[in-house]
Amino acid sequence: MESATFVLFGATGDLAKRKIYPALFQLFVEQQLPSSFSVIGLGRRELSHEAFQSNVAQSLLTFSRSEMKDSVVMEQFLNAFRYHVLDVNRREDYTKLLSLVEDREVELNITPNRMFYLSVGPEFFETIATNIHESGLGSARGWKRLVIEKPFGHNLESARQLNQTLNQAFEESEIYRIDHYLGKPMVQQMGQLLQSALTEHDLRTRTIASVQISAIETLGVEERAGYYDHAGALRDMFQNHMLQLLMMLTIEFPKPSSAAEGVKRKSQIIKSLMPLNKRKVSQHVVRGQYGAGMIKEKPVIRYTDEAGIASDSQNDTFIAARLQVDDSFWKNTPIYIRTGKRLKEKATRIVIEFKSEGPLKDLLIIEIGPQEGIYYLKRQSNHELSEDETSLRSQPNLMNKGVDGKDAYETLIHDALLGNKAYFAHWNEVELSWEWVQPIMDAYQENLIPLHVYPAGSYGPQEASDLLERDGFHWWFDKKQTSVNDVTKGELFTYEYTN
Numbered sequence: 001m002e003s004a005t006f007v008l009f010g011a012t013g014d015l016a017k018r019k020i021y022p023a024l025f026q027l028f029v030e031q032q033l034p035s036s037f038s039v040i041g042l043g044r045r046e047l048s049h050e051a052f053q054s055n056v057a058q059s060l061l062t063f064s065r066s067e068m069k070d071s072v073v074m075e076q077f078l079n080a081f082r083y084h085v086l087d088v089n090r091r092e093d094y095t096k097l098l099s100l101v102e103d104r105e106v107e108l109n110i111t112p113n114r115m116f117y118l119s120v121g122p123e124f125f126e127t128i129a130t131n132i133h134e135s136g137l138g139s140a141r142g143w144k145r146l147v148i149e150k151p152f153g154h155n156l157e158s159a160r161q162l163n164q165t166l167n168q169a170f171e172e173s174e175i176y177r178i179d180h181y182l183g184k185p186m187v188q189q190m191g192q193l194l195q196s197a198l199t200e201h202d203l204r205t206r207t208i209a210s211v212q213i214s215a216i217e218t219l220g221v222e223e224r225a226g227y228y229d230h231a232g233a234l235r236d237m238f239q240n241h242m243l244q245l246l247m248m249l250t251i252e253f254p255k256p257s258s259a260a261e262g263v264k265r266k267s268q269i270i271k272s273l274m275p276l277n278k279r280k281v282s283q284h285v286v287r288g289q290y291g292a293g294m295i296k297e298k299p300v301i302r303y304t305d306e307a308g309i310a311s312d313s314q315n316d317t318f319i320a321a322r323l324q325v326d327d328s329f330w331k332n333t334p335i336y337i338r339t340g341k342r343l344k345e346k347a348t349r350i351v352i353e354f355k356s357e358g359p360l361k362d363l364l365i366i367e368i369g370p371q372e373g374i375y376y377l378k379r380q381s382n383h384e385l386s387e388d389e390t391s392l393r394s395q396p397n398l399m400n401k402g403v404d405g406k407d408a409y410e411t412l413i414h415d416a417l418l419g420n421k422a423y424f425a426h427w428n429e430v431e432l433s434w435e436w437v438q439p440i441m442d443a444y445q446e447n448l449i450p451l452h453v454y455p456a457g458s459y460g461p462q463e464a465s466d467l468l469e470r471d472g473f474h475w476w477f478d479k480k481q482t483s484v485n486d487v488t489k490g491e492l493f494t495y496e497y498t499n
């Protein structure tokens with residue numbers, strides 16, 4: 001890997017602490033960083049290099065999964081870190097930053113390859129990109145890359161505007177839009193896993209009755225009221241992570257001839273999504289907001305009582321939708337997506353239900369997180385569990401594939417340093433995703449669709465189940481109760497079905 005400087009905007013923030021430093025440290029420990037590597041952390045608050053290094057050390061002690069936190073390794077790692085006070089709006093701060101970056105490049109004798117990581121609020125993205133360009137920070141003879149966190153725009157128009165501004169400073173090939181779901185091991189290995197679970201023939205021709213993609217959480221809005229109350233589940237999860245999961249799965253049927261072809265197909269898939277008309281959104285989409293309820297046997301308050309949330313907020317904390325990809329393989333196969341906060345369990349899961357005569361179903365389940373695994377459950381009845389045990393026993397090789405403990409940020413930062421863009425969201429995908437969700441945002445805005453309040457600790461509004469029942473399906477694996485034998489490494493798992 002080529003040597004590089006990692007310029008981190010927002011170095012004193014939450015994401016840097018919880019995700020970026022632990023990921024960099026893990027890569028360092030695994031010797032996956034360039035041998036000469038420089039990190040320049042930026043923020044408004046005054047910090048000496050030493051104080052900054054000590055803050056980074058603290059974050060590693062709290063959040064790193066590495067067992068190598070002994071002082072020698074950590075000290076070597078922290079040696080690469082410097083801090084610079086920068087207010088994103090002050091041009092002179094960028095000129096000073098350029099001197100610091102250049103001095104370090106000379107000191108370490110490294111090529112001026114520069115990765116600018118924007119771990120700051122989205123309101124700063126355009127200002128920073130413009131200042132990088134105008135200060136000369138982006139004009140060195142090495143490569144330059146921009147890594148940008150979500151949210152990428154607030155709607156189609158603002159995303160386009162943001163992209164246009166970024167493109168004045170960076171080419172599309174230099175922009176790495178992080179969608180951390182694309183860094184999850186089970187998502188990165190989707191093609192491989194499907195191939196080991198299904199035969200080549202299955203992948204090409206097996207008829208799929210329906211697909212369900214769920215990303216459900218027990219957490220509420222937590223400390224992010226300011227952001228979340230303007231984003232909601234639609235912008236926070238659906239427009240990006242959920243549509244990316246849909247793309248990553250559907251490109252595998254029929255199996256692409258190469259990884260590159262698969263990546264190209266992502267945009268085609270999203271382009272083939274049957275468009276919604278804002279007046280008919282309510283036929284395809286269920287909007288919800290959590291009420292009070294019980295999570296893990298503890299009472300929790302309703303969304304509108306949360307700190308920082310307006311008591312009359314109409315913001316969505318849940319969405320379920322029925323989508324249709326209108327291409328030759330997926331035509332006539334409904335794809336159901338749901339995501340929401342304060343639900344009964346934390347799970348990101350894809351269930352493929354295959355067509356069959358009669359009531360017994362074959363299911364392929366991909367557990368993306370926090371449990372990881374792929375399971376092919378043969379001849380599942382809606383009511384029985386015994387069959388899945390038999391089928392899992394007969395196919396032990398399909399259990400718990402992909403468990404490697406890697407955090408998405410480790411993979412994505414490593415990929416960005418290598419210049420591998422395969423698991424970053426391309427502008428075309430982002431633009432098409434915003435375009436597709438725009439009628440839903442319009443319908444929400446104009447109140448053309450009801451907001452259903454659901455009890456915390458449930459699986460969302462009843463209407464989300466009705467959405468499937470109308471087509472003769474139901475959400476698989478919703479648990480009757482919280483105490484279940486969950487998936488543990490190497491053990492059979494048993495779920496309790498609601499129906």
Ligand SMILES: NC(=O)C1=CN([C@@H]2O[C@H](COP(=O)(O)OP(=O)(O)OC[C@H]3O[C@@H](n4cnc5c(N)ncnc54)[C@H](OP(=O)(O)O)[C@@H]3O)[C@@H](O)[C@H]2O)C=CC1
Nearest residue numbers: 010011012013014015043044045087088119120121149150
């Ligand atoms: N936290 C998370 O889990 C996730 C965050 N994200 C995204 O990552 C980004 C960062 O989030 P997060 O770390 O939580 O945010 P925080 O509010 O914790 O941190 C914001 C950072 O921005 C810096 N900052 C604020 N204003 C300025 C300014 N005028 N000039 C220079 N620096 C400034 C702050 O430093 P200082 O105060 O020293 O100036 C701080 O380091 C956001 O885009 C967020 O949406 C995405 C996914 C998850």
Ligand SMILES: O=C1O[C@H](COP(=O)(O)O)[C@@H](O)[C@H](O)[C@H]1O
Nearest residue numbers: 180215217219236237241348369
């Ligand atoms: O991006 C986000 O994702 C998290 C859920 O991520 P996961 O990896 O834990 O599934 C979500 O809680 C958050 O609201 C959203 O911004």
